């Protein structure tokens with residue numbers, strides 16, 4: 001049998017060391033996190049970072065998230081502030097990314113930050129990501145491991161689906177627990193959410209004891225990745241529907257829709273967290289089964305449902 005998954009490796013200590021060598025040689029590794037899988041390389045190396053942009057077909061104006069083991073390790077690269085300390089202590093490691101000012105002496109590749117004075121910083125919670133960061137001497141630039149504007153990967157096979165043999169080494173961490181990308185909060189001024197995620201605005205607001213705004217305007221794009229069209233399965237997506245289109249599939253939530261060959265359920269128990277973790281996987285499956293479109297029922301706009309709807313809105317924007 002043809003083994004197309006030769007590049008997926010169990011994340012034992014031997015293979016973590018192998019992956020470390022790859023990163024030290026400025027090559028790339030597929031890395032599991034609790035949100036989605038990343039395409040990771042040495043954040044201090046422009047050579048490595050260029051490879052990330054190339055493989056993802058990502059525009060060079062769209063900066064990457066830099067992953068660190070802990071706050072202490074960021075001291076040469078970013079300027080800390082009170083909001084960061086409070087959120088870090090309450091939520092990290094965890095599924096949240098902070099936009100902060102970069103120190104002028106920082107070694108982070110200018111290509112990684114797209115020449116900006118700010119940098120997106122994240123401290124992933126996933127055990128494998130943490131073990132890997134622990135044995136590395138550098139932070140990791142790691143955007144989601146998908147071709148630009150497409151669906152993020154939520155298991156190791158999805159990375160193979162995206163990049164085939166071009167990504168030589170993938171550390172297998174099973175299915176991502178959350179399944180949607182991290183919350184992004186800009187802390188360079190008035191705290192502003194740039195991307196919604198599992199950690200919601202209410203929670204952040206409680207920790208910082210202040211109102212948090214959400215940047216919804218795509219015109220004054222703070223985060224270049226807040227593109228209007230994103231998270232696309234490669235076929236049209238229609239929101240708030242009650243049935244599939246001709247030759248299309250229908251994604252359902254809860255119990256009120258009947259089962260059918262072209263019906264895919266996100267969570268029969270109306271659990272939005274489960275729905276979030278199944279969303280990309282389900283959309284990818286539908287696309288790979290050659291359905292021509294995806295219709296999806298109304299998803300309650302509460303909790304992580306807000307992050308789901310934010311993604312669906314962009315996926316349906318074409």
Ligand code: TXA
Nearest residue numbers: 035037038063118119120143144181182222223224225
């Ligand atoms: O959950 C996640 O955050 C995953 C995992 C792998 O950590 N990563 C991820 O990276 O989603 P990416 O590159 O797909 O999304 C990062 C977003 C992009 O929208 C980018 O524009 C934005 O972060 N970003 C990066 N640096 C920024 C900066 N300095 N200012 C504003 N936005 C920034």
Ligand code: MG
Nearest residue numbers: 143144152181
């Ligand atoms: Mg992405």
